[in-house]
Amino acid sequence: MASEWSYVVGAYALTWVVILGYALRLRYRLRRAAEELAMAQPSSPPKREA
Amino acid sequence: MTLAPDLRRVLTIAGKDLAIERRAKANFNAVVFLAATMLLLFGFALGPDAAALRAAAAGVLWLTVLFSGSLAFNRSYQTELEEGALETLLLYPGSRKSIFAGKLLANLVFILMVEAILVPMAAVLYGLSFGDGLGGVALALVLGTIGFVTMGTFYAAMASRLRAREVLLPLLLFPMLVPLLVAAVEVTAAFMGQSPFAPTGRWLTLMAAYDVVFLLATMGAYDFVIDD
Amino acid sequence: MTEATDTRPVATRGAPQAQSGRLALWGVVVLLALIAAQVYGLLESPPDRDMGHLQKIMYVHVPSAWSAFVAFLVVFVASIAYLWTGRARHDLIAASAAEVGALLTALTLALGSIWGRPTWGVWWTWDPRLTSTAVLLVVFVGYLALRAFTDDFERRARWSAVVGILGFLNVPVVYLSVRWWRTIHQVQSAPSTVDTTFAWGLRVNAVAFLLLMIYFVRERYRVASMEHLLEATIEERELRGSHGV
Numbered sequence: 001m002a003s004e005w006s007y008v009v010g011a012y013a014l015t016w017v018v019i020l021g022y023a024l025r026l027r028y029r030l031r032r033a034a035e036e037l038a039m040a041q042p043s044s045p046p047k048r049e050a
Numbered sequence: 051m052t053l054a055p056d057l058r059r060v061l062t063i064a065g066k067d068l069a070i071e072r073r074a075k076a077n078f079n080a081v082v083f084l085a086a087t088m089l090l091l092f093g094f095a096l097g098p099d100a101a102a103l104r105a106a107a108a109g110v111l112w113l114t115v116l117f118s119g120s121l122a123f124n125r126s127y128q129t130e131l132e133e134g135a136l137e138t139l140l141l142y143p144g145s146r147k148s149i150f151a152g153k154l155l156a157n158l159v160f161i162l163m164v165e166a167i168l169v170p171m172a173a174v175l176y177g178l179s180f181g182d183g184l185g186g187v188a189l190a191l192v193l194g195t196i197g198f199v200t201m202g203t204f205y206a207a208m209a210s211r212l213r214a215r216e217v218l219l220p221l222l223l224f225p226m227l228v229p230l231l232v233a234a235v236e237v238t239a240a241f242m243g244q245s246p247f248a249p250t251g252r253w254l255t256l257m258a259a260y261d262v263v264f265l266l267a268t269m270g271a272y273d274f275v276i277d278d
Numbered sequence: 279m280t281e282a283t284d285t286r287p288v289a290t291r292g293a294p295q296a297q298s299g300r301l302a303l304w305g306v307v308v309l310l311a312l313i314a315a316q317v318y319g320l321l322e323s324p325p326d327r328d329m330g331h332l333q334k335i336m337y338v339h340v341p342s343a344w345s346a347f348v349a350f351l352v353v354f355v356a357s358i359a360y361l362w363t364g365r366a367r368h369d370l371i372a373a374s375a376a377e378v379g380a381l382l383t384a385l386t387l388a389l390g391s392i393w394g395r396p397t398w399g400v401w402w403t404w405d406p407r408l409t410s411t412a413v414l415l416v417v418f419v420g421y422l423a424l425r426a427f428t429d430d431f432e433r434r435a436r437w438s439a440v441v442g443i444l445g446f447l448n449v450p451v452v453y454l455s456v457r458w459w460r461t462i463h464q465v466q467s468a469p470s471t472v473d474t475t476f477a478w479g480l481r482v483n484a485v486a487f488l489l490l491m492i493y494f495v496r497e498r499y500r501v502a503s504m505e506h507l508l509e510a511t512i513e514e515r516e517l518r519g520s521h522g523v
Binding site for chain 1 (some may be wrong): 305312316330331332334335338339342381385388389392393395396490494497498500501504505507508511512515
């Protein structure tokens with residue numbers, strides 16, 4: 001029984017590691033992209049429409 | 051648009067590609083020798099047991115065809131990319147699909163010729179006897195190769211123009227070939243007498259359907275990958 | 279199910295601050311929904327007759343698989359939309375959904391393995407669903423690799439749309455072929471006995487996972503459109519610089 005539970009706990013732990021890990025990674029990428037964008041367009045508003 | 055001029059274009063492009071291959075025999079010879087080497091290596095990997103070799107022969111044969119054949123596809127575009135020949139080819143009037151069909155035809159002839167040498171070689175090395183199954187094996191080879199070459203020619207149109215072409219083409223191509231590989235190996239094994247009760251008709255239908263579906267899909271999509 | 283394939287625009291340049299706040303709120307909602315669904319699933323389900331407590335893994339494994347599949351459906355629809363309209367937005371949605379779909383597919387396979395080991399005694403079996411899922415993963419890994427190696431935006435969008443469409447069309451063919459193959463070779467398959475309490479737990483978790491998938495795609499889309507804007511800005515500046523001289 002104990003070993004059965006260890007598989008269940010392992011599965012849920014993995015799920016949460018993946019979910020939180022990806023969410024954090026997206027946050028980080030978003031922040032970096034925003035910073036780089038701010039550096040790329042100094043003061044002048046973006047003219048071009050993507 | 052009438053069919054005749056397009057058909058002529060297809061044949062012209064196929065003839066041109068095959069003429070290039072014929073003049074530079076080195077490529078064909080290299081592919082054949084690589085395939086022969088792979089047959090030997092698979093033999094060593096599987097061990098000398100004759101029965102085990104025979105049982106694995108159909109799978110080995112198809113994997114050898116896939117790996118060695120995939121080397122031919124990028125080449126069929128690279129000759130065009132050198133000296134900007136593709137741009138010139140695109141300027142000619144008529145449907146661009148005929149470029150695809152022409153290259154497909156040339157690659158089909160190329161791979162079928164490799165197979166014509168490979169199959170007898172496999173028969174010798176793996177102790178196969180086809181008997182009445184020879185026609186069936188040939189049919190499986192033709193149907194499987196049509197699908198293989200269709201997808202290979204299509205994905206190479208993209209991969210050959212990228213830096214990572216050597217790894218990207220197999221990465222894109224091989225997963226798409228899974229149904230074809232499964233069917234081809236089953237049918238080939240069945241006609242080699244390895245699994246006499248296999249539903250060969252069903253597998254052949256699957257292969258034919260795969261060929262038709264992806265031939266139409268890639269033909270339809272070709273303008274999107276070549277048009278730039 | 280079709281509501282999930284929401285491809286409405288996420289305006290990134292309209293009001294970024296408000297947008298960001300709303301999405302963060304949504305993230306919290308998704309998080310709570312996931313926790314609630316899992317608690318419900320774990321508490322309400324009695325141990326299965328055959329599978330015992332291992333059945334609880336199904337509450338994350340199956341929803342993950344379903345939402346991954348919906349993500350790939352989004353890739354398929356957005357790819358067609360891109361080829362149809364040529365709008366950058368559709369390409370960015372397809373790319374975002376492909377990455378999220380690949381992640382969830384990988385998670386699905388890992389969870390399937392964790393479940394399969396104590397159940398079948400093996401980490402992997404050539405079950406049609408499992409095998410098709412693996413093929414789906416490599417097809418879309420190829421899709422992402424193609425994107426990574428293609429520099430020109432317009433070409434990348436066009437090519438990956440075609441690869442995405444063909445890859446999605448291939449899935450039913452793979453499934454069919456592996457199923458036929460399996461019936462010949464007698465490989466064990468996942469049991470399909472589903473009782474009602476189990477089904478409800480599954481449904482609740484599926485909805486939570488679907489929300490998670492949509493949240494991820496929208497976040498990823500925000501990253502993608504910002505990176506796209508960055509690319510365009512740099513390109514424009516270089517162009518202006520060379521003109522100014």
